[in-house]
Amino acid sequence: xxxxxxxxxxxxxxxxxxxxxxxxxxxxxxxxxxxxxxxxxxxxxxxxxxxxxxxxxxxxxxxxxxxxxxxxxxxxxxxxxxxxxxxxxxxxxxxxxxxxxxxxxxxxxxxxxxxxxxxxxxxxxxxxxxxxxxxxxxxxxxxxxxxxxxxxxxxxxxxxxxxxxxxxxxxxxxxxxxxxxxxxxxxxxxxxxxxxxxxxxxxxxxxxxxxxxxxxxxxxxxxxxxxxxxxxxxxxxxxxxxxxxxxxxxxxxxxxxxxxxxxxxxxxxxxxxxxxxxxxxxxxxxxxxxxxxxxxxxxxxxxxxxxxxxxxxxxxxxxxxxxxxxxxxxxxxxxxxxxxxxxxxxxxxxxxxxxxxxxxxxxxxxxxxxxxxxxxxxxxxxxxxxxxxxxxxxxxxxxxxxxxxxxxxxxxxxxxxxxxxxxxxxxxxxxxxxxxxxxxxxxxxxxxxxxxxxxxxxxxxxxxxxxxxxxxxxxxxxxxxxxxxxxxxxxxxxxxxxxxxxxx
Amino acid sequence: xxxxxxxxxxxxxxxxxxxxxxxxxxxxxxxxxxxxxxxxxxxxxxxxxxxxxxxxxxxxxxxxxxxxxxxxxxxxxxxxxxxxxxxxxxxxxxxxxxxxxxxxxxxxxxxxxxxxxxxxxxxxxxxxxxxxxxxxxxxxxxxxxxxxxxxxxxxxxxxxxxxxxxxxxxxxxxxxxxxxxxxxxxxxxxxxxxxxxxxxxxxxxxxxxxxxxxxxxxxxxxxxxxxxxxxxxxxxxxxxxxxxxxxxxxxxxxxxxxxxxxxxxxxxxxxxxxxxxxxxxxxxxxxxxxxxxxxxxxxxxxxxxxxxxxxxxxxxxxxxxxxxxxxxxxxxxxxxxxxxxxxxxxxxxxxxxxxxxxxxxxxxxxxxxxxxxxxxxxxxxxxxxxxxxxxxxxxxxxxxxxxxxxxxxxxxxxxxxxxxxxxxxxxxxxxxxxxxxxxxxxxxxxxxxxxxxxxxxxxxxxxxxxxxxxxxxxxxxxxxxxxx
Numbered sequence: 001x002x003x004x005x006x007x008x009x010x011x012x013x014x015x016x017x018x019x020x021x022x023x024x025x026x027x028x029x030x031x032x033x034x035x036x037x038x039x040x041x042x043x044x045x046x047x048x049x050x051x052x053x054x055x056x057x058x059x060x061x062x063x064x065x066x067x068x069x070x071x072x073x074x075x076x077x078x079x080x081x082x083x084x085x086x087x088x089x090x091x092x093x094x095x096x097x098x099x100x101x102x103x104x105x106x107x108x109x110x111x112x113x114x115x116x117x118x119x120x121x122x123x124x125x126x127x128x129x130x131x132x133x134x135x136x137x138x139x140x141x142x143x144x145x146x147x148x149x150x151x152x153x154x155x156x157x158x159x160x161x162x163x164x165x166x167x168x169x170x171x172x173x174x175x176x177x178x179x180x181x182x183x184x185x186x187x188x189x190x191x192x193x194x195x196x197x198x199x200x201x202x203x204x205x206x207x208x209x210x211x212x213x214x215x216x217x218x219x220x221x222x223x224x225x226x227x228x229x230x231x232x233x234x235x236x237x238x239x240x241x242x243x244x245x246x247x248x249x250x251x252x253x254x255x256x257x258x259x260x261x262x263x264x265x266x267x268x269x270x271x272x273x274x275x276x277x278x279x280x281x282x283x284x285x286x287x288x289x290x291x292x293x294x295x296x297x298x299x300x301x302x303x304x305x306x307x308x309x310x311x312x313x314x315x316x317x318x319x320x321x322x323x324x325x326x327x328x329x330x331x332x333x334x335x336x337x338x339x340x341x342x343x344x345x346x347x348x349x350x351x352x353x354x355x356x357x358x359x360x361x362x363x364x365x366x367x368x369x370x371x372x373x374x375x376x377x378x379x380x381x382x383x384x385x386x387x388x389x390x391x392x393x394x395x396x397x398x399x400x401x402x403x404x405x406x407x408x409x410x411x412x413x414x415x416x417x418x419x420x421x422x423x424x425x426x427x428x429x430x431x432x433x434x435x436x437x438x439x440x441x442x443x444x445x446x447x448x449x450x451x452x453x454x455x456x457x458x459x460x461x462x463x464x465x466x467x468x469x470x471x472x473x474x475x476x477x478x479x480x481x482x483x484x485x486x487x488x489x490x491x492x493x494x495x496x497x498x499x500x501x502x503x504x
Numbered sequence: 505x506x507x508x509x510x511x512x513x514x515x516x517x518x519x520x521x522x523x524x525x526x527x528x529x530x531x532x533x534x535x536x537x538x539x540x541x542x543x544x545x546x547x548x549x550x551x552x553x554x555x556x557x558x559x560x561x562x563x564x565x566x567x568x569x570x571x572x573x574x575x576x577x578x579x580x581x582x583x584x585x586x587x588x589x590x591x592x593x594x595x596x597x598x599x600x601x602x603x604x605x606x607x608x609x610x611x612x613x614x615x616x617x618x619x620x621x622x623x624x625x626x627x628x629x630x631x632x633x634x635x636x637x638x639x640x641x642x643x644x645x646x647x648x649x650x651x652x653x654x655x656x657x658x659x660x661x662x663x664x665x666x667x668x669x670x671x672x673x674x675x676x677x678x679x680x681x682x683x684x685x686x687x688x689x690x691x692x693x694x695x696x697x698x699x700x701x702x703x704x705x706x707x708x709x710x711x712x713x714x715x716x717x718x719x720x721x722x723x724x725x726x727x728x729x730x731x732x733x734x735x736x737x738x739x740x741x742x743x744x745x746x747x748x749x750x751x752x753x754x755x756x757x758x759x760x761x762x763x764x765x766x767x768x769x770x771x772x773x774x775x776x777x778x779x780x781x782x783x784x785x786x787x788x789x790x791x792x793x794x795x796x797x798x799x800x801x802x803x804x805x806x807x808x809x810x811x812x813x814x815x816x817x818x819x820x821x822x823x824x825x826x827x828x829x830x831x832x833x834x835x836x837x838x839x840x841x842x843x844x845x846x847x848x849x850x851x852x853x854x855x856x857x858x859x860x861x862x863x864x865x866x867x868x869x870x871x872x873x874x875x876x877x878x879x880x881x882x883x884x885x886x887x888x889x890x891x892x893x894x895x896x897x898x899x900x901x902x903x904x905x906x907x908x909x910x911x912x913x914x915x916x917x918x919x920x921x922x923x924x925x926x927x928x929x930x931x932x933x934x935x936x937x938x939x940x941x942x943x944x945x946x947x948x949x950x951x952x953x954x955x956x957x958x959x960x961x962x963x964x965x966x967x968x969x970x971x972x973x974x975x976x977x978x979x980x981x982x983x984x985x986x987x988x
Contacts, residue, residue: 031948362945370908422857459510459849
């Protein structure tokens with residue numbers, strides 16, 4: 001059929017964002033575009049061991065990527081949530097699960113009953129005892145969830161933890177197999193159309209000139225196109241999210257293979273622990289205003305739980321996003337468009353959302369302003385809602401042991417978050433939004449885990465007699481326990497389904 | 505922090521379907537509350553109390569009250585309605601049908617709507633409603649409940665009810681009283697607190713009713729809420745119809761399981777039939793120079809309180825939101841308010857932050873319903889001054905965004921608290937001849953011929969399934985027998 005002329009899409013940057021974009025466009029819009037990716041091997045990629053959200057599964061499925069193959073190739077593990085240690089108080093630990101509390105099907109949210117008993121002074125275990133996802137995670141087990149919504153085993157979802165350095169080449173093979181072109185080279189100049197301001201071509205170090213219709217900036221923090229060339233302003237959120245560096249240090253795996261990522265609070269930030277099949281990724285995300293690179297390197301070296309595999313490597317960043325992610329004929333995907341620290345594993349999710357929107361709003365020969373506006377509206381909404389969720393983790397703390405924690409505990413927060421917190425504190429209400437990645441159960445997990453405990457509850461939760469409610473909670477905990485017992489260990493599940501080939 | 509004093513007593517003012525539904529729902533869903541109803545007569549302008557046609561959500565409202573169909577539907581003489589037939593909204597164009605629920609069956613990499621758009625651009629599409637199971641049943645005069653299998657041709661559709669209003673109100677009143685609601689007398693006056701809140705309700709029998717929370721279901725006069733202060737958001741610059749005339753007649757004629765909405769020079773008129781009664785009505789603009797018709801003319805001032813819930817008084821139904829009955833959202837909005845009161849009930853102190861969240865959701869919902877109603881006018885094409893003026897109104901930003909996205913590429917952004925599903929928006933837009941300029945590029949992976957075959961095949965299955973379904977009258981008779 002006669003369609004619009006095929007668009008020449010030029011992608012700058014060959015990291016996770018670049019190759020995810022290339023593979024998706026080549027697979028899903030073969031008639032609409034040709035894909036040409038420019039990357040330089042001289043520039044390293046940030047990939048530090050990546051934890052994801054369950055949405056990644058839909059992305060893989062859309063690209064026809066078989067799970068076991070993908071897991072083996074990227075030395076991936078399964079992820080049921082994130083464990084937060086020492087956040088509200090030193091010694092605290094909670095899991096933010098990919099799943100619900102209770103059976104997930106009642107008219108009144110489970111945490112309302114939990115809050116009622118808690119307020120009545122009745123000893124109830126922490127709420128994670130009533131989440132199957134949390135309990136499976138805590139006991140290092142794994143099985144895929146049931147698709148029957150009546151079953152308890154349907155109350156969780158899962159994502160992956162994998163080696164991002166291996167994911168990009170994996171996607172590259174797929175993209176190139178679908179016809180995407182790749183050019184090795186460093187961009188030294190960006191030519192812009194004098195009239196429209198659009199990008200006309202890239203000039204590489206070799207002198208080669210790469211012309212295109214649509215330019216996707218996947219150059220990471222450097223933001224070569226959206227920042228340097230287009231000059232789109234960056235909205236700085238470091239007043240709320242002061243962490244601006246990370247010291248990354250992989251180590252050998254030690255102990256049981258956890259089906260979750262850990263985020264451990266530190267004196268001037270927090271450190272991640274991401275278990276992979278062949279090693280464990282670690283990194284200390286910190287604020288340079290509150291600690292030095294040297295101290296951070298020492299702290300991460302002391303924090304890892306296996307033999308270090310490299311010296312600490314320092315990455316620099318700033319929290320925030322571009323005012324607009326799509327300007328003229330330049331679309332930012334990934335870190336070029338914005339950065340939010342990996343506390344809730346949102347980086348790849350944000351890449352995926354930008355790609356999904358780009359697919360849905362893919363331009364004809366001339367880019368319609370309405371396409372750009374819609375892209376920017378939806379993407380900005382995503383960033384803004386995640387921002388509030390991240391700030392909550394820092395702000396809702398009782399820690400007074402370092403200047404960093406004193407700062408985040410007492411800083412002014414966005415009104416949008418202050419109202420949300422107050423509603424939860426009063427009566428356990430979670431502000432409902434249709435769009436945005438984190439749903440009610442996520443907010444409940446983090447509020448309670450951060451000791452934002454409601455002083456009231458939904459009046460309907462007072463209806464069942466106390467004894468009956470307590471008995472029901474015990475029965476639920478027992479059923480969760482039985483369900484967990486019947487699952488294989490995470491390690492055994494991986495060995496059976498998706499073990500990596502022996503590492504070279 | 506929270507005062508911790510729970511709400512124990514609620515007083516509801518009103519005497520129509522909205523007031524009695526609120527009384528029954530609040531008492532049944534929160535049985536520890538004491539619920540009193542103070543009668544206040546229903547004004548003819550109270551659309552939520554006076555409009556017989558309802559949306560599919562009414563069935564969910566019944567479920568939450570544990571009301572069975574034979575009690576709520578058959579014994580009250582209600583009839584099923586699968587959608588609305590629109591006539592005359594676009595000159596020289598055949599009418600269209602807005603059937604509830606899904607249209608078509610998705611396949612390949614894009615939604616069914618995109619397949620339809622591509623076919624329409626090629627001039628090769630049946631009307632969109634030909635792919636609506638609800639429309640197919642309705643226009644065939646037939647009815648069966650939706651098939652639980654989503655892939656069945658008669659799966660994934662929805663239906664609402666046409667109420668026999670006096671009988672339905674009587675049923676709801678009986679249910680409320682049976683559930684323990686006390687009917688205390690007739691409203692004589694409202695006693696105010698210093699801050700404008702309600703201190704108590706004075707009755708004609710000399711008694712005084714106090715409560716922790718007052719629910720205003722008194723219709724557009726908003727007898728309780730109006731005195732509490734705060735501003736209104738006015739929609740009369742966008743929605744030009746400001747008069748409604750309704751006539752209810754008892755009859756027992758063979759009526760189809762849908763209603764008709766016909767555009768006229770100065771507005772529109774409708775016909776909707778329950779089992780033994782028929783409602784007809786007219787909605788029009790008094791500024792567009794037509795003589796007043798016979799019957800009692802109700803005035804309509806479209807708009808909403810900026811804060812439907814203020815202090816210890818929450819307005820529901822027409823006391824909160826006034827909008828013309830096009831697309832029959834009135835009782836739905838009242839039900840939605842009742843559900844929201846149940847889900848968000850604060851303490852006795854009704855602190856602002858909790859009410860603000862209630863009001864945020866309520867306004868988001870109301871504005872999107874306004875957008876959907878307004879959509880009909882701004883995409884209609886008729887030459888009369890009323891229609892020209894309606895098409896030229898300044899659009900609310902949210903509707904403008906929807907129209908730009910749809911006209912450009914068939915995208916329908918979902919907003920917070922949306923009442924009408926994408927399929928409903930598409931049914932009206934396609935029905936009124938708005939075809940997007942472009943199609944979603946993701947569809948290009950599917951060959952147009954394969955699209956056409958799949959669409960034809962679905963349509964064929966639908967026709968056969970409808971032929972095998974019983975006439976809607978038979979369905980009602982059978983249900984009626986089983987109810988006895």
